[in-house]
Amino acid sequence: DTGVSQNPRHKITKRGQNVTFRCDPISEHNRLYWYRQTLGQGPEFLTYFQNEAQLEKSRLLSDRFSAERPKGSFSTLEIQRTEQGDSAMYLCASSLRQGGLRRPAGTGELFFGEGSRLTVL
Amino acid sequence: DQQVKQNSPSLSVQEGRISILNCDYTNSMFDYFLWYKKYPAEGPTFLISISSIKDKNEDGRFTVFLNKSAKHLSLHIVPSQPGDSAVYFCAASAFNNDMRFGAGTRLTVKP
Numbered sequence: 001d002t003g004v005s006q007n008p009r010h011k012i013t014k015r016g017q018n019v020t021f022r023c024d025p026i027s028e029h030n031r032l033y034w035y036r037q038t039l040g041q042g043p044e045f046l047t048y049f050q051n052e053a054q055l056e057k058s059r060l061l062s063d064r065f066s067a068e069r070p071k072g073s074f075s076t077l078e079i080q081r082t083e084q085g086d087s088a089m090y091l092c093a094s095s096l097r098q099g100g101l102r103r104p105a106g107t108g109e110l111f112f113g114e115g116s117r118l119t120v121l
Numbered sequence: 122d123q124q125v126k127q128n129s130p131s132l133s134v135q136e137g138r139i140s141i142l143n144c145d146y147t148n149s150m151f152d153y154f155l156w157y158k159k160y161p162a163e164g165p166t167f168l169i170s171i172s173s174i175k176d177k178n179e180d181g182r183f184t185v186f187l188n189k190s191a192k193h194l195s196l197h198i199v200p201s202q203p204g205d206s207a208v209y210f211c212a213a214s215a216f217n218n219d220m221r222f223g224a225g226t227r228l229t230v231k232p
Binding site: 035044045114 | 125127130155157162163164165166167170210212219220221222223224225
């Protein structure tokens with residue numbers, strides 16, 4: 001399977017605990033994204049990496065959230081001191097960003113994993 | 122701030138008829154637009170895209186139309202099939218920036 005892989009698929013935790021999600025992108029993709037999705041909403045951007053560099057973080061990403069992509073391959077998203085409001089589906093996606101040219105149609109789309117569902121009790 | 126809006130949470134059509142899903146955006150810097158389809162328990166999958174230099178892109182039964190002056194795009198599916206039943210997300214991005222998604226429209230195609 002050469003798609004985007006996320007684990008665990010489902011995590012149930014008590015409020016105040018720390019959780020970590022892992023994402024393995026498509027191997028040749030240089031960009032990796034984290035999104036959060038709650039019921040009835042579309043994916044909300046959290047952060048993204050180009051190779052190992054974290055280029056942008058959303059205002060949604062509080063100090064309790066941290067993401068890393070240490071070797072430019074897999075990434076982890078850690079949530080410290082979880083709150084019930086953190087319950088959501090955490091989606092990882094990857095893409096191949098080529099050069100600095102204006103992208104033609106058909107490129108730049110994101111390839112999503114199946115997501116990691118977090119339930120905070 | 123919701124820069125990409127899908128105002129219809131659900132749509133129901135008869136098999137064989139046309140499905141039209143709509144999307145509006147507010148950020149004039151967006152120059153690339155995509156539609157994703159999502160089945161339950163799966164991540165969104167890319168369906169079709171359009172660059173701002175075009176006003177129409179067609180791929181089989183799927184056509185995306187872009188009206189830049191109205192900041193509006195739509196996805197046409199014709200003929201609709203029961204297997205098309207899913208949640209459809211509109212997404213947009215500005216060059217070199219992250220992608221923003223709408224809240225989604227749940228399409229139900231009835232046999």
